[in-house]
Amino acid sequence: MDNKAKDEMYMRRCIQLAKNGLLSTRPNPMVGAVIVCEDRIIGEGYHIRCGEGHAEVNAFASVRQEDSHLIPSSTIYVSLEPCAHHGKTPPCADLIVSKGVRRVVVGCVDPFAKVQGRGIEKIRRAGIKVTVGVLENECRELNRRFFTFNTMHRPYVILKWCMTADGFLDDHFHQMALSSPFTMMLSHKLRAENEAILIGRITDERDHSRLDVRHWEGKNPMRIVIDRNHPCFPEIDFNSDVVPQILECLYRRGVQSLIVEGGTVTHNSFIDAGLWDEIRIEMSPVTSGGGTKAPQVPADAVSVRRREYDGNVIINMRRRD
Ligand code: AOF
Ligand code: ZN
Numbered sequence: 432m433d434n435k436a437k438d439e440m441y442m443r444r445c446i447q448l449a450k451n452g453l454l455s456t457r458p459n460p461m462v463g464a465v466i467v468c469e470d471r472i473i474g475e476g477y478h479i480r481c482g483e484g485h486a487e488v489n490a491f492a493s494v495r496q497e498d499s500h501l502i503p504s505s506t507i508y509v510s511l512e513p514c515a516h517h518g519k520t521p522p523c524a525d526l527i528v529s530k531g532v533r534r535v536v537v538g539c540v541d542p543f544a545k546v547q548g549r550g551i552e553k554i555r556r557a558g559i560k561v562t563v564g565v566l567e568n569e570c571r572e573l574n575r576r577f578f579t580f581n582t583m584h585r586p587y588v589i590l591k592w593c594m595t596a597d598g599f600l601d602d603h604f605h606q607m608a609l610s611s612p613f614t615m616m617l618s619h620k621l622r623a624e625n626e627a628i629l630i631g632r633i634t635d636e637r638d639h640s641r642l643d644v645r646h647w648e649g650k651n652p653m654r655i656v657i658d659r660n661h662p663c664f665p666e667i668d669f670n671s672d673v674v675p676q677i678l679e680c681l682y683r684r685g686v687q688s689l690i691v692e693g694g695t696v697t698h699n700s701f702i703d704a705g706l707w708d709e710i711r712i713e714m715s716p717v718t719s720g721g722g723t724k725a726p727q728v729p730a731d732a733v734s735v736r737r738r739e740y741d742g743n744v745i746i747n748m749r750r751r752d
Contacts, residue, residue, distance in 0.1 A: 515549035538570030599722035623649025
């Protein structure tokens with residue numbers, strides 16, 4: 432195995448470890464770290480919870496006493512640039528320098544304003560070799576909410592709808608039960624993985640949806656209904672475009688991700704404004720022969736994943752680069 436393949440293999444392990452923090456690191460990113468000496472992993476860790484130790488801290492702490500003398504001849508792999516700032520915890524870049532490892536391999540640069548390359552800079556200035564950008568796309572994908580929030584200054588937006596096989600959301604008269612018990616569970620999983628969920632007033636009045644995660648474990652997302660008579664945020668001016676204002680309100684409150692669950696008018700306003708990152712469509716095998724038409728998928732959306740569960744198909748789309 433060549434060195435590049437080895438670097439990628441250990442970075443893949445970092446990503447795998449990082450994912451254990453999926454429901455608990457928020458608003459911090461998920462990060463994994465692996466310490467390797469002569470092709471042997473001597474320590475590994477991940478960021479478990481916001482306010483607690485970062486991945487690097489946990490990885491160093493996991494090294495066994497009898498292996499600690501190997502640290503100066505080791506490489507530490509981290510899926511996100513080690514931090515340079517004093518946040519809730521001290522800078523990981525300083526920790527790495529004090530441990531005196533031989534080399535640092537970083538998945539991607541941290542977009543957070545207080546870091547943004549400063550961690551890498553600190554480590555390089557201490558004379559330690561740093562390689563940046565191993566599995567960069569995968570590492571950024573892992574924290575796509577955190578990246579969008581910090582670079583675009585708005586939450587990551589997921590548009591989600593369920594439709595019939597002939598492209599309708601309902602049959603004109605009622606909301607149709609299109610999800611299966613299993614796909615219902617998956618949509619609650621999606622809710623648990625995101626911080627806020629938004630619907631329009633009409634959808635709220637028709638469905639009385641609780642928008643909670645009762646079929647999955649985790650925290651209920653913040654529930655937002657767009658209703659000019661009951662403004663979700665006091666600063667919104669309903670006489671001008673509401674969508675960008677909602678994202679601004681959420682950004683100011685530190686909300687990193689939002690699911691938009693409809694209806695069509697609400698979905699279309701996000702699509703028309705180009706304010707979306709991911710589209711998730713559930714298609715039921717049922718047809719209705721007429722009703723409210725599902726939103727038109729934007730031209731720059733590409734399908735990245737398609738899974739079928741007992742006849743219900745879930746299609747994941749992203750924006751073409
Ligand atoms: C790392 N390793 O495992 C994580 C990092 O308030 P704090 O101290 O928890 O710092 C939070 C920031 O640190 C967060 O916004 C992000 O920039 C970085 N996260 N950095 O070196 C980690 N989770
Ligand atoms: Zn850190």
